Amino acid sequence: MTSAVELVIAGNSDVVIVRQQVRNSAQQVGLSLVDQTKVVTAASELARNALMYAGGGQVRIEVVNNGVRDGLRLDFTDEGPGIPDLDLALTDGWSTGGGLGLGLSGSRRLVDEFDLESKTGEGTRVTVIKWAR
């Protein structure tokens, strides 16, 4: 299975579309109901982040396999202002966008692998993976 879906996040309704697509793919991978809910919630947080801080972006949803288990990889990219201090951005309660500050730190706890890259002025890329148990 190498099916990948790419979606553009440009408006509020796109966040809902991303959630639905991630749910479909998570079911396809065979994630448990709780794990599906976790990864969909993380996707919702990250998609909203891209919208709020960068005015939009895109996500690539892909089914992956590490030789033992299937998993779902979500790759969020945007060309926004970037994050100057990654450690600070990953702290619970830290927010510059008027949110609860749980978007990044919270979604990190909801997935198995979390990778954050950002360059000031160029954009941000968040890659997360949830493995099927």
Added chain:
Amino acid sequence: MERVPVLKLGDLLIVSIQIDLQDQSVLMLQEDLADAIVESRARGVIIDITAVEIVDSFIGRMLSTIASISRMLDAETIVVGMRPAVAITLVELGLSLGGVRTALNLEKGVAMLKERGGADPVAVPE
């Protein structure tokens, strides 16, 4: 964009969320509810999320905000029907839904509000 309907039952307002919530719908529901509480002089608000598959920090914050606003307008908010998977996810996310009371289902939510209503003084005869 879909609007979430607010139903009136006696002195209670009941909101049953049946759609995948868009941020705009969430904000609109917040406003609609505040208006409805004042208009109907409701004593309690029940938000039924039985059909809601995910609650992220935005929707979670909406629930807390609605609870705070309605408390200010002298109405108690109870969120009912949260799915186990949603509850587990919220805990992991680090969201505590401060100030929101919860019940397992609509029936228990209504009973909880009635209990509170019973403690209120009745009109004193002249």
Added chain:
Amino acid sequence: MTAHGDAGQLRMDELLRAKEETVLKRWIDLAGATVGGRADRSVLAGRLREVYQALLQFIGEGGDASDLRGLLADLSRKQAREGFTPAETAAVVFSLKEAVYGLIESEDDVTALRGYIWLARQIDDLGLFTFETFVSAREKIITDQAEQLLELSTPVVKLWDGILAVPLVGTLDSARTQVVMEKLLQGLVETGSEHAVIDITGVPAVDTQVAQHLLKAVVAARLMGAECVISGIRPQIAHTIVTLGIEFGDIVTKASLADALAYTLRKSGVQVTQRADKHVVVGLERV
């Protein structure tokens, strides 16, 4: 492949086809002897006959072993389920070598000998493949059983109307705790129970992760509108929890399951009184 090899392969193909019945009979005898009397002879013969046909096809058409491998995988999975050892299963495949050797032993045929060497190499590969499939089939059986055991070992029981309990017994690992907690929360919704008792009397020790999972379950239940009580915490576990600095906060804990039951009954408005003649009488108190 060299010209010699090709010629040998062709010769071997001819031989295997011409002497099909002889080779097959010898193979079934040899294989039957390796697995002992435990195998049903006619079933084994049927399986080997199929494999032999696929082998002929593989040699004849050259190269495509997918059918053959499919059949062998099937064979080793069945053997695994029937309780044979991996060595026995691989030996079934290897015994084909001896069966075929009987064919060329009597003849002084260099081409056939080359073909035999080529075939022997193929059989080695297939035998190893069978071994591998056998092992992974065994692993699958073990994981399936572990899952079934998990289901069995974690019952959610009803103590009273509106009160559920999960008596946990044995060592808790992170995965098991998660499964139990999900089951408990699901049970709360299905039965509309507002109280739950997590009894860990039978749990010898907990680590940080397990303690965290228990804690999260209690918080999640609260988010859903239900209250959890943890009972039966052993002194060592209490010690661990405090030493690890895990905050149990305002979670209600009781020494025993009985205390927890009494507490939850009181909370749900049920009054338990003892009559003079020592019968326990239970009544519902209006709240």
